[in-house]
Amino acid sequence: MxxxxxxxxxxxxxxxxxxxxxxxxxxxxxxxxxxxxxxxxxxxxxxxxLTSTEKFILNSILFLLLSLFIIAASLYLPEHIAFMANRMFYYFSGDSSHFTTQAAPKADFATAAVTQMLSSGDALRGPAAGHEL
Structure with a gap:
Protein backbone atom coordinates (compact mmCIF):
# COMPACT_ATOMS: atom_id res chain seq x y z
CA MET A 1 0.00 0.00 0.00
CA LEU A 50 4.41 47.20 -13.58
CA THR A 51 7.62 47.10 -15.56
CA SER A 52 9.00 43.80 -16.80
CA THR A 53 11.54 43.60 -13.97
CA GLU A 54 8.88 44.24 -11.32
CA LYS A 55 6.60 41.61 -12.85
CA PHE A 56 9.45 39.09 -12.87
CA ILE A 57 10.29 39.72 -9.21
CA LEU A 58 6.66 39.52 -8.10
CA ASN A 59 5.95 36.39 -10.14
CA SER A 60 9.12 34.73 -8.83
CA ILE A 61 8.09 35.35 -5.24
CA LEU A 62 4.55 34.13 -5.90
CA PHE A 63 5.85 31.02 -7.67
CA LEU A 64 8.20 30.24 -4.79
CA LEU A 65 5.46 30.63 -2.18
CA LEU A 66 2.98 28.58 -4.19
CA SER A 67 5.58 25.84 -4.73
CA LEU A 68 6.37 25.68 -1.02
CA PHE A 69 2.68 25.55 -0.17
CA ILE A 70 2.01 22.71 -2.64
CA ILE A 71 5.01 20.72 -1.39
CA ALA A 72 3.98 21.17 2.25
CA ALA A 73 0.36 20.27 1.53
CA SER A 74 1.24 17.16 -0.46
CA LEU A 75 3.69 15.94 2.18
CA TYR A 76 1.95 16.75 5.44
CA LEU A 77 -1.78 17.18 4.77
CA PRO A 78 -2.69 13.50 4.14
CA GLU A 79 -0.94 12.38 7.34
CA HIS A 80 -2.55 15.21 9.31
CA ILE A 81 -6.01 14.33 8.00
CA ALA A 82 -5.51 10.69 8.98
CA PHE A 83 -4.29 11.75 12.42
CA MET A 84 -7.29 14.06 12.95
CA ALA A 85 -9.71 11.37 11.75
CA ASN A 86 -8.21 8.88 14.20
CA ARG A 87 -8.41 11.44 16.97
CA MET A 88 -12.09 12.15 16.18
CA PHE A 89 -12.80 8.43 16.18
CA TYR A 90 -11.16 8.14 19.59
CA TYR A 91 -13.16 11.07 20.98
CA PHE A 92 -16.44 9.66 19.70
CA SER A 93 -15.89 5.99 20.53
CA GLY A 94 -13.60 6.23 23.56
CA ASP A 95 -11.95 2.93 22.66
CA SER A 96 -8.19 3.32 22.66
CA SER A 97 -7.56 -0.04 20.98
CA HIS A 98 -8.67 1.38 17.63
CA PHE A 99 -6.68 4.58 18.02
CA THR A 100 -3.66 4.25 15.78
CA THR A 101 -1.52 6.93 14.21
CA GLN A 102 0.79 6.73 11.28
CA ALA A 103 3.83 8.22 12.93
CA ALA A 104 7.28 8.56 11.47
CA PRO A 105 9.90 5.89 12.24
CA LYS A 106 11.71 8.30 14.58
CA ALA A 107 8.54 8.64 16.66
CA ASP A 108 8.18 4.84 16.77
CA PHE A 109 11.77 4.56 18.01
CA ALA A 110 11.16 7.21 20.65
CA THR A 111 7.96 5.49 21.79
CA ALA A 112 9.75 2.15 22.05
CA ALA A 113 12.59 3.74 24.03
CA VAL A 114 10.19 5.39 26.49
CA THR A 115 8.20 2.15 26.88
CA GLN A 116 11.40 0.22 27.55
CA MET A 117 12.55 2.83 30.06
CA LEU A 118 9.21 2.77 31.89
CA SER A 119 9.07 -1.02 31.99
CA SER A 120 12.63 -1.34 33.33
CA GLY A 121 12.00 1.11 36.17
CA ASP A 122 14.69 3.55 35.04
CA ALA A 123 12.21 6.31 34.28
CA LEU A 124 12.91 9.80 35.42
CA ARG A 125 11.58 10.50 38.89
CA GLY A 126 9.44 13.57 39.32
CA PRO A 127 6.19 14.80 40.82
CA ALA A 128 4.32 11.98 39.09
CA ALA A 129 6.57 9.22 40.45
CA GLY A 130 4.52 6.25 41.52
CA HIS A 131 1.66 7.02 39.16
CA GLU A 132 1.10 4.55 36.39
CA LEU A 133 0.60 5.73 32.82
Missing part, protein backbone atom coordinates in the same frame (compact mmCIF):
# COMPACT_ATOMS: atom_id res chain seq x y z
CA UNK A 2 1.26 3.49 -0.85
CA UNK A 3 2.09 5.95 1.89
CA UNK A 4 0.68 9.47 1.75
CA UNK A 5 3.76 11.05 0.16
CA UNK A 6 3.86 8.46 -2.64
CA UNK A 7 0.14 8.77 -3.26
CA UNK A 8 0.31 12.57 -3.53
CA UNK A 9 3.30 12.27 -5.86
CA UNK A 10 1.35 9.91 -8.10
CA UNK A 11 -1.61 12.32 -8.17
CA UNK A 12 0.62 15.28 -9.08
CA UNK A 13 2.37 13.31 -11.83
CA UNK A 14 -0.99 12.17 -13.21
CA UNK A 15 -2.22 15.77 -13.32
CA UNK A 16 0.95 16.91 -15.09
CA UNK A 17 0.74 14.09 -17.65
CA UNK A 18 -2.94 14.89 -18.28
CA UNK A 19 -2.02 18.51 -18.96
CA UNK A 20 0.75 17.39 -21.30
CA UNK A 21 -1.60 15.10 -23.25
CA UNK A 22 -4.16 17.92 -23.53
CA UNK A 23 -1.44 20.25 -24.83
CA UNK A 24 -0.42 17.71 -27.48
CA UNK A 25 -3.99 16.99 -28.63
CA UNK A 26 -5.41 20.54 -28.61
CA UNK A 27 -2.50 23.00 -28.81
CA UNK A 28 -4.37 26.08 -30.08
CA UNK A 29 -7.31 25.89 -27.69
CA UNK A 30 -5.00 25.24 -24.74
CA UNK A 31 -2.75 28.12 -25.77
CA UNK A 32 -5.76 30.43 -26.09
CA UNK A 33 -7.01 29.35 -22.64
CA UNK A 34 -3.57 29.96 -21.08
CA UNK A 35 -3.35 33.42 -22.70
CA UNK A 36 -6.80 34.28 -21.33
CA UNK A 37 -5.82 33.14 -17.83
CA UNK A 38 -2.59 35.17 -18.00
CA UNK A 39 -4.59 38.24 -19.06
CA UNK A 40 -7.09 37.70 -16.21
CA UNK A 41 -4.20 37.31 -13.74
CA UNK A 42 -2.53 40.53 -14.87
CA UNK A 43 -5.76 42.53 -14.83
CA UNK A 44 -6.93 41.14 -11.48
CA UNK A 45 -3.70 41.95 -9.63
CA UNK A 46 -2.90 45.14 -11.64
CA UNK A 47 0.32 43.70 -12.99
CA UNK A 48 -0.12 45.44 -16.34
CA UNK A 49 1.05 48.67 -14.64
Missing amino acids: LDSASASTVVLLAAASTLLVAAMLYPTSLLRWLQRKRYQYEVTFSLYM
Whole structure:
Protein backbone atom coordinates (compact mmCIF):
# COMPACT_ATOMS: atom_id res chain seq x y z
CA MET A 1 0.00 0.00 0.00
CA LEU A 2 1.26 3.49 -0.85
CA ASP A 3 2.09 5.95 1.89
CA SER A 4 0.68 9.47 1.75
CA ALA A 5 3.76 11.05 0.16
CA SER A 6 3.86 8.46 -2.64
CA ALA A 7 0.14 8.77 -3.26
CA SER A 8 0.31 12.57 -3.53
CA THR A 9 3.30 12.27 -5.86
CA VAL A 10 1.35 9.91 -8.10
CA VAL A 11 -1.61 12.32 -8.17
CA LEU A 12 0.62 15.28 -9.08
CA LEU A 13 2.37 13.31 -11.83
CA ALA A 14 -0.99 12.17 -13.21
CA ALA A 15 -2.22 15.77 -13.32
CA ALA A 16 0.95 16.91 -15.09
CA SER A 17 0.74 14.09 -17.65
CA THR A 18 -2.94 14.89 -18.28
CA LEU A 19 -2.02 18.51 -18.96
CA LEU A 20 0.75 17.39 -21.30
CA VAL A 21 -1.60 15.10 -23.25
CA ALA A 22 -4.16 17.92 -23.53
CA ALA A 23 -1.44 20.25 -24.83
CA MET A 24 -0.42 17.71 -27.48
CA LEU A 25 -3.99 16.99 -28.63
CA TYR A 26 -5.41 20.54 -28.61
CA PRO A 27 -2.50 23.00 -28.81
CA THR A 28 -4.37 26.08 -30.08
CA SER A 29 -7.31 25.89 -27.69
CA LEU A 30 -5.00 25.24 -24.74
CA LEU A 31 -2.75 28.12 -25.77
CA ARG A 32 -5.76 30.43 -26.09
CA TRP A 33 -7.01 29.35 -22.64
CA LEU A 34 -3.57 29.96 -21.08
CA GLN A 35 -3.35 33.42 -22.70
CA ARG A 36 -6.80 34.28 -21.33
CA LYS A 37 -5.82 33.14 -17.83
CA ARG A 38 -2.59 35.17 -18.00
CA TYR A 39 -4.59 38.24 -19.06
CA GLN A 40 -7.09 37.70 -16.21
CA TYR A 41 -4.20 37.31 -13.74
CA GLU A 42 -2.53 40.53 -14.87
CA VAL A 43 -5.76 42.53 -14.83
CA THR A 44 -6.93 41.14 -11.48
CA PHE A 45 -3.70 41.95 -9.63
CA SER A 46 -2.90 45.14 -11.64
CA LEU A 47 0.32 43.70 -12.99
CA TYR A 48 -0.12 45.44 -16.34
CA MET A 49 1.05 48.67 -14.64
CA LEU A 50 4.41 47.20 -13.58
CA THR A 51 7.62 47.10 -15.56
CA SER A 52 9.00 43.80 -16.80
CA THR A 53 11.54 43.60 -13.97
CA GLU A 54 8.88 44.24 -11.32
CA LYS A 55 6.60 41.61 -12.85
CA PHE A 56 9.45 39.09 -12.87
CA ILE A 57 10.29 39.72 -9.21
CA LEU A 58 6.66 39.52 -8.10
CA ASN A 59 5.95 36.39 -10.14
CA SER A 60 9.12 34.73 -8.83
CA ILE A 61 8.09 35.35 -5.24
CA LEU A 62 4.55 34.13 -5.90
CA PHE A 63 5.85 31.02 -7.67
CA LEU A 64 8.20 30.24 -4.79
CA LEU A 65 5.46 30.63 -2.18
CA LEU A 66 2.98 28.58 -4.19
CA SER A 67 5.58 25.84 -4.73
CA LEU A 68 6.37 25.68 -1.02
CA PHE A 69 2.68 25.55 -0.17
CA ILE A 70 2.01 22.71 -2.64
CA ILE A 71 5.01 20.72 -1.39
CA ALA A 72 3.98 21.17 2.25
CA ALA A 73 0.36 20.27 1.53
CA SER A 74 1.24 17.16 -0.46
CA LEU A 75 3.69 15.94 2.18
CA TYR A 76 1.95 16.75 5.44
CA LEU A 77 -1.78 17.18 4.77
CA PRO A 78 -2.69 13.50 4.14
CA GLU A 79 -0.94 12.38 7.34
CA HIS A 80 -2.55 15.21 9.31
CA ILE A 81 -6.01 14.33 8.00
CA ALA A 82 -5.51 10.69 8.98
CA PHE A 83 -4.29 11.75 12.42
CA MET A 84 -7.29 14.06 12.95
CA ALA A 85 -9.71 11.37 11.75
CA ASN A 86 -8.21 8.88 14.20
CA ARG A 87 -8.41 11.44 16.97
CA MET A 88 -12.09 12.15 16.18
CA PHE A 89 -12.80 8.43 16.18
CA TYR A 90 -11.16 8.14 19.59
CA TYR A 91 -13.16 11.07 20.98
CA PHE A 92 -16.44 9.66 19.70
CA SER A 93 -15.89 5.99 20.53
CA GLY A 94 -13.60 6.23 23.56
CA ASP A 95 -11.95 2.93 22.66
CA SER A 96 -8.19 3.32 22.66
CA SER A 97 -7.56 -0.04 20.98
CA HIS A 98 -8.67 1.38 17.63
CA PHE A 99 -6.68 4.58 18.02
CA THR A 100 -3.66 4.25 15.78
CA THR A 101 -1.52 6.93 14.21
CA GLN A 102 0.79 6.73 11.28
CA ALA A 103 3.83 8.22 12.93
CA ALA A 104 7.28 8.56 11.47
CA PRO A 105 9.90 5.89 12.24
CA LYS A 106 11.71 8.30 14.58
CA ALA A 107 8.54 8.64 16.66
CA ASP A 108 8.18 4.84 16.77
CA PHE A 109 11.77 4.56 18.01
CA ALA A 110 11.16 7.21 20.65
CA THR A 111 7.96 5.49 21.79
CA ALA A 112 9.75 2.15 22.05
CA ALA A 113 12.59 3.74 24.03
CA VAL A 114 10.19 5.39 26.49
CA THR A 115 8.20 2.15 26.88
CA GLN A 116 11.40 0.22 27.55
CA MET A 117 12.55 2.83 30.06
CA LEU A 118 9.21 2.77 31.89
CA SER A 119 9.07 -1.02 31.99
CA SER A 120 12.63 -1.34 33.33
CA GLY A 121 12.00 1.11 36.17
CA ASP A 122 14.69 3.55 35.04
CA ALA A 123 12.21 6.31 34.28
CA LEU A 124 12.91 9.80 35.42
CA ARG A 125 11.58 10.50 38.89
CA GLY A 126 9.44 13.57 39.32
CA PRO A 127 6.19 14.80 40.82
CA ALA A 128 4.32 11.98 39.09
CA ALA A 129 6.57 9.22 40.45
CA GLY A 130 4.52 6.25 41.52
CA HIS A 131 1.66 7.02 39.16
CA GLU A 132 1.10 4.55 36.39
CA LEU A 133 0.60 5.73 32.82
